[in-house]
Amino acid sequence: MVDSSKDVNGNFPGDKKIIVVFVLGGPGSGKGTQCTRIVENFGFTHLSAGDLLRAEIKSGSENGTMISNMIKEGKIVPSEVTINLLQKAMLESGNDKFLIDGFPRNEENRAAFENVTKIEPEFVLFFDCPEEEMEQRLLSRNQGRDDDNIQTIRKRFRVFVESSLPVVEYYDMKGKVQKVDALKPIDEVFESVKAIFAPLNRAASDDNKLHYIQGILFVRAAEARFECSRISLIRWMISF
Numbered sequence: 001m002v003d004s005s006k007d008v009n010g011n012f013p014g015d016k017k018i019i020v021v022f023v024l025g026g027p028g029s030g031k032g033t034q035c036t037r038i039v040e041n042f043g044f045t046h047l048s049a050g051d052l053l054r055a056e057i058k059s060g061s062e063n064g065t066m067i068s069n070m071i072k073e074g075k076i077v078p079s080e081v082t083i084n085l086l087q088k089a090m091l092e093s094g095n096d097k098f099l100i101d102g103f104p105r106n107e108e109n110r111a112a113f114e115n116v117t118k119i120e121p122e123f124v125l126f127f128d129c130p131e132e133e134m135e136q137r138l139l140s141r142n143q144g145r146d147d148d149n150i151q152t153i154r155k156r157f158r159v160f161v162e163s164s165l166p167v168v169e170y171y172d173m174k175g176k177v178q179k180v181d182a183l184k185p186i187d188e189v190f191e192s193v194k195a196i197f198a199p200l201n202r203a204a205s206d207d208n209k210l211h212y213i214q215g216i217l218f219v220r221a222a223e224a225r226f227e228c229s230r231i232s233l234i235r236w237m238i239s240f
């Protein structure tokens, strides 16, 4: 169901703070695996650009054949298509905290997302893993994906180095990259991830406390104003 607090163009209202974390890393670095755990522990909605594109193929959409061919070749689908799918999924989720996994994959993805949504990521979670390890993981993933074969895997690695790493470097220059050693076992990687996300929860809890205190002060001020009016009324009545 689409959240009615968003406008008809699909824009999020200006006063609602949307938190977006981009999750990047080479194919098979463990992005999806860690996102599942972040969702369980930190209340984010996980949106995998690759999963959304695969679902679009399955839905029988007019873009299906084009997307399928791009994925088999390890190429990057035009931004307009992927951003449409992401925006729709964000609006439908009703959440305000998103892990956007496998996006932005190139400079075109990055600039188009910023132009369309006006959203800047809180930070970029970057899983750093050597190619040999990623290759082994992908070859034994066994999820029946058309692109988990050695020919396509090599193409995906090339696209990652040539097109996706520059995006990571762009955000690194802005001081927004949180790099994690993804070569470690899954549980150890998640320990590093938890340390990165914990401050976000603390900030949210401080924010809640502040709103609570502001609420109490508001009620007290209203009570004081009411008391003053009551005294003024009694004085006025006595004066007769």
Ligand SMILES: Nc1ncnc2c1ncn2[C@@H]1O[C@H](COP(=O)(O)OP(=O)(O)OP(=O)(O)O)[C@@H](O)[C@H]1O
Residues within 6 Å of the ligand: 025, 026, 027, 028, 029, 030, 031, 032, 033, 034, 050, 102, 137, 138, 140, 141, 182, 183, 184, 185, 186, 187, 189
């Ligand atoms: N730290 C890890 N150590 C060993 N295996 C892992 C680790 N993290 C994930 N894996 C395994 O590696 C495979 C790829 O992981 P995952 O699907 O999470 O990667 P990904 O980065 O999302 O890949 P893609 O970009 O291709 O979607 C999976 O089979 C997963 O179980």
Ligand SMILES: Nc1ccn([C@@H]2O[C@H](COP(=O)(O)O)[C@@H](O)[C@H]2O)c(=O)n1
Residues within 6 Å of the ligand: 027, 048, 049, 050, 051, 053, 070, 071, 072, 073, 074, 075, 076, 077, 078, 082, 101, 102, 103, 104, 105, 109, 147, 156
């Ligand atoms: N922003 C994106 C993300 C993905 N793709 C295509 O999907 C393939 C699989 O992506 P995963 O993240 O699930 O590995 C990828 O190789 C691209 O062909 C894309 O075009 N744009």
